[in-house]
Amino acid sequence: xxxxxxxxxxxxxxxxxxxxxxxxxxxxxxxxxxxxxxxxxxxxxxxxxxxxxxxxxxxxxxxxxxxxxxxxxxxxxxxxxxxxxxxxxxxxxxxxxxxxxxxxxxxxxxxxxxxxxxxxxxxxxxxxxxxxxxxxxxxxxxxxxxxxxxxxxxxxxxxxxxxxxxxxxxxxxxxxxxxxxxxxxxxxxxxxxxxxxxxxxxxxxxxxxxxxxxxxxxxxxxxxxxxxxxxxxxxxxxxxxxxxxxxxxxxxxxxxxxxxxxxxxxxxxxxxxxxxxxxxxxxxxxxxxxxxxxxxxxxxxxxxxxxxxxxxxxxxxxxxxxxxxxxxxxxxxxxxxxxxxxxxxxxxxxxxxxxxxxxxxxxxxxxxxxxxxxxxxxxxxxxxxxxxxxxxxxxxxxxxxxxxxxxxxxxxxxxxxxxxxxxxxxxxxxxxxxxxxxxxxxxxxxxxxxxxxxxxxxxxxxxxxxxxxxxx
Numbered sequence: 345x346x347x348x349x350x351x352x353x354x355x356x357x358x359x360x361x362x363x364x365x366x367x368x369x370x371x372x373x374x375x376x377x378x379x380x381x382x383x384x385x386x387x388x389x390x391x392x393x394x395x396x397x398x399x400x401x402x403x404x405x406x407x408x409x410x411x412x413x414x415x416x417x418x419x420x421x422x423x424x425x426x427x428x429x430x431x432x433x434x435x436x437x438x439x440x441x442x443x444x445x446x447x448x449x450x451x452x453x454x455x456x457x458x459x460x461x462x463x464x465x466x467x468x469x470x471x472x473x474x475x476x477x478x479x480x481x482x483x484x485x486x487x488x489x490x491x492x493x494x495x496x497x498x499x500x501x502x503x504x505x506x507x508x509x510x511x512x513x514x515x516x517x518x519x520x521x522x523x524x525x526x527x528x529x530x531x532x533x534x535x536x537x538x539x540x541x542x543x544x545x546x547x548x549x550x551x552x553x554x555x556x557x558x559x560x561x562x563x564x565x566x567x568x569x570x571x572x573x574x575x576x577x578x579x580x581x582x583x584x585x586x587x588x589x590x591x592x593x594x595x596x597x598x599x600x601x602x603x604x605x606x607x608x609x610x611x612x613x614x615x616x617x618x619x620x621x622x623x624x625x626x627x628x629x630x631x632x633x634x635x636x637x638x639x640x641x642x643x644x645x646x647x648x649x650x651x652x653x654x655x656x657x658x659x660x661x662x663x664x665x666x667x668x669x670x671x672x673x674x675x676x677x678x679x680x681x682x683x684x685x686x687x688x689x690x691x692x693x694x695x696x697x698x699x700x701x702x703x704x705x706x707x708x709x710x711x712x713x714x715x716x717x718x719x720x721x722x723x724x725x726x727x728x729x730x731x732x733x734x735x736x737x738x739x740x741x742x743x744x745x746x747x748x749x750x751x752x753x754x755x756x757x758x759x760x761x762x763x764x765x766x767x768x769x770x771x772x773x774x775x776x777x778x779x780x781x782x783x784x785x786x787x788x789x790x791x792x793x794x795x796x797x798x799x800x801x802x803x804x805x806x807x808x809x810x811x812x813x814x815x816x
Contacts, residue, residue, distance in 0.1 A: 525736025770808025
């Protein structure tokens with residue numbers, strides 16, 4: 345998650361060297377001369393200043409650069425090497441495949457073949473195909489073709505434009521994470537020409553693009569690593585939610601065409617900036633599109649893995665340089681599929697619905713070459729990672745089912761209700777950690793069953809994919 349401007353709220357998980365408020369700053373320590381100092385209100389660094397000062401290491405990203413802990417490395421390191429050198433864990437797609445039990449599906453031919461994942465990002469990346477090819481070759485994964493759709497007046501890429509490079513980093517992460525899970529799925533990248541920030545800005549172009557592709561029959565699952573805080577939309581303070589509800593047309597269209605829509609739940613824990621946009625964090629708020637009842641909200645966990653991807657401890661809530669977004673919507677009432685968790689969410693729509701890896705301490709290796717000064721490997725985290733990871737899970741389930749699964753909410757909550765006694769649901773409860781924000785706003789604890797820190801939990805794909813495929 346990231347802020348393009350002091351009032352923005354994209355779920356950035358990548359190196360975004362732009363103006364950022366303390367809410368989304370990944371306040372990593374930086375060595376003298378490597379960049380701006382961490383934001384005063386930011387969290388304690390996950391990368392020590394001693395590590396950052398070593399001339400032999402890639403430059404740690406300054407606080408204003410979002411949720412990328414390292415960038416510019418010449419090659420990925422092992423988890424143990426990352427822990428020694430940077431003080432954080434780092435993971436490859438090979439480890440993810442073991443952690444999420446994906447290999448049994450691949451052996452059966454369930455690889456996402458015949459399915460299409462749509463990724464929507466402002467500006468995109470001019471090197472997205474090259475970077476995916478390098479990423480795939482490094483880890484012995486067959487690459488796939490990325491179809492690029494430019495929507496609107498997308499400017500020529502300028503590597504000196506920090507907003508564009510920020511979105512390019514997001515694009516690289518989205519594409520590589522989706523491909524890591526569903527290697528044979530077709531990826532369609534939609535590049536829009538207006539940066540999404542807080543409030544309405546940038547969202548009409550994104551929604552128009554999504555609706556157009558849906559109407560053309562393009563895409564089985566859409567993943568969105570962006571969002572705007574509900575209380576920054578016009579009219580919110582007066583109880584007028586029309587500015588949000590008028591943007592829902594793409595999601596209504598997706599429902600009609602059985603297209604699954606996902607969105608990152610955010611990296612601000614249970615809070616975000618208030619409407620004045622100057623860094624007041626005195627309330628629990630949520631964000632759109634994550635909070636939309638037609639969108640599956642993807643929260644964040646922290647994986648604890650060995651070198652092969654086996655778990656050394658159960659997953660916990662993502663809460664290191666940011667925290668997994670979650671809580672009650674101020675705009676939307678509780679949808680019927682959440683009636684079974686009414687004691688938790690109350691009368692409001694609760695988020696997230698389900699969670700995947702998002703922690704910076706346990707971040708994903710990605711490759712990026714859009715900026716010639718920063719070409720190389722980086723370690724990324726945030727719910728920008730989680731949503732595309734889960735888009736791959738949906739693509740696998742669509743392939744197994746032989747058709748689009750569409751809105752999966754009812755299936756998720758039905759499987760969750762069964763999971764205490766049915767070992768084949770593939771849902772794995774997360775019961776450790778909290779998404780308290782570092783602004784002092786009390787968040788939500790991960791507890792047995794559904795919670796507003798990780799939703800219904802995370803997944804064991806070998807069981808979850810066939811279970812989800814059978815729900816429709």
